[in-house]
Amino acid sequence: MSFLKNRTVIGVICIILSLVICFAVTPLFNQSISEKTEIVRVVKPVKLGEEITVDKVKTVEVGGYNLPDDVVKNLDTTIGKYASADLAVGDYIIASKIADEPAAENAYLYNLTGEKQAISVSVKAFANGLSGKLQSGDIVSIIAPDYKKQGATVIPAELQYVEVIAVTATNGYDANTGEPSEDDEKELPGTVTLLVTPEQSKVLAELEADGKLHISLVYRGDAANSAKFTEAQDAVLTELYPPMEKTSEEAASEPSSDGAQSESTESEVSDTAETPAESEVE
Template identity: 25%
Template sequence: MHIKIAKKNTWVLFTVIAVIFGLIAAYTSVSIVRKYTDTDKVVIAAGDIRAYRKVTLDDVKVVEIPKVAIPSDAVKSLNDIVGKYLMYPVSAGDIIRASKIADMKISSLLSAQLTHLKDPKMRAFALPFTKETGLGGNIEPGDRVDIVASVKIDTNTGPVGVGKIVAQNVQVLQVEKPSSGGTGIVIVALTPQQIEDIAFALTSGQLRFALNPYETDVNAAKTEGVTGKAWFEKYGFTLPGEGTSDTIKNKQ
């Protein structure tokens, strides 16, 4: 009799244990399934968004995706991104992340951009340009440009024309496009010394801009510069007073 009771109790115990493990397995399975099927709303880029351009309602949209794929700093409301600026470019379909939004506690967007460069020497400086001097007006924020000065300097023997790249691979921060036949503004990041050199060039001549590729050879822009005399000599011309005639002649 005792043996039968013991066997019965053992069977009940095993049954209870089996039920408990079954419930645990079921709960675990449900949790795993829920983890990969539960969704939440997030804001994504509707198209490619450039860095440091004000985000509009057309740039973003709200979608539902599995919670497991949502980063902890994901933006979930359009109100948290529309009208603000991203410090990094975002591709279409990417989740908008709070860590990429320019710090609105900084006094201005330009301050945010300069701060993001992580070089305390840099300053924002505005320069004029036209379609002729600025690549047809096709300068965009985020571009890198060389700044070329073409100036005339008074000397004891008269004015001397000089052409020189005075700043290489300069970061473009903001651009105000020129109207037809008008003048635009390009705001760039420069060192104080570059600002002084370029300000002098503006009083004595003209600036032009050359666009750099993404992977540029900065050393290629470290040139000797050109003067009128050097230019004539380079291309084989004789200046007046150096030959038998008062006219410019080609030596070649």
């Protein structure tokens, strides 16, 4: 009899538990699943370091169950921010995937104002790039062996003081842009990116095509002192390439236009002089 009583008690307990689950737990679970919330979703691909604009994201309503705690729900939170990871169409944005500033490895590209350009040159030999010791912010000179095939090794006047803005390893990642950690594997530089004017970029492109250039370090240190070197270089460039106020074509066209005006004035005077003469004859 005790055995049957135990089975009865167990059965009653099971029935009570099932009723609790059916009428208490299940409705609460269904309610949490059915709750809707708005989140920010990507509608156009966004690459690492790109700015998130209004046409690349939108707010959509989705089920709130099982969403990450840091999912972004406000559109204003994402507009104007930069992607810290590649975002594909349909991805929802979480706080860890956006940043106030572009990624450190290409932040320098967002500081270009249009007056100067970023151009990369190859480091074809280990010694050509200061044995991998170059860093962002260094002031360097570009040495050109057999410059313009004249047999002389010179530092072109356009490239006496040039600022390094990035040193990129052969794997495509920037090197020497910050403090290395003990776990980081040392990568040899493959290219050096320089901040130059259009005139300087043309000279660098010629040297890159010839495959002959050597980089020497001039200064590393305070930004204010580095600016003195670049200002001196800008002064040299102004002497080499003075700004033209008027082109030769414009200067040539001005005398011709003045001559045309004088001719038209003379013709008008002659016409007015002839008119009274005709009336007197009549």
